[in-house]
Amino acid sequence: MKPYNVCIGLASLFALTLPTELVSSQNKPNVRYVCSILESNYTTIAITSKGHIQMIKWLDKSWGSKWTPKDRCEAVTSRFQTHSDKGNLNYEFEIYW
Secondary structure (H helix, E strand, O other): OOHHHHHHHHHHHHHHHOOHHHHHHHHOOOOEEEEEEEOOEEEEEEEEOOEEEEEEEEOOOOOOOOOOHHHHHHHHHHHHHHHHHOOOOOOOOOOOO
16 A cells, blocks of 8 residues: 555545544534614525624515515525525635625
8 A cells, every 4th residue: 555545544534534524514614694674675685793784685676575575585685594504504704885
C-alpha cells in the first residue's frame, strides 16, 4: 500500500467517526425567516445575526385570489425556514449600505 492511501484511509475513518451533533451544530446557520408587511407589501425577511434582510417583496397580484401575495409569502417563507433548519441552505448574507 502506498503512503498516500493510508492518509486518505485515516482521513476517511476520522470523518466517519465524528459525532453528527458536532458537525451539524457548527454548520447550522442561525437564521429566522418571517413573512411581514413592509411598505404595504408582503415581504419575506431573513433575520440574521447581521440584521434583517428583505429577501422577496411579493408584488405580483395576477395569480388571483387562490394564490395571493400573502399566501405566497407565507408558503415560501415557511419553506425557507424548513430548509434552513435542516441545514439545506448554504449561503451567507451580506448587507450593503
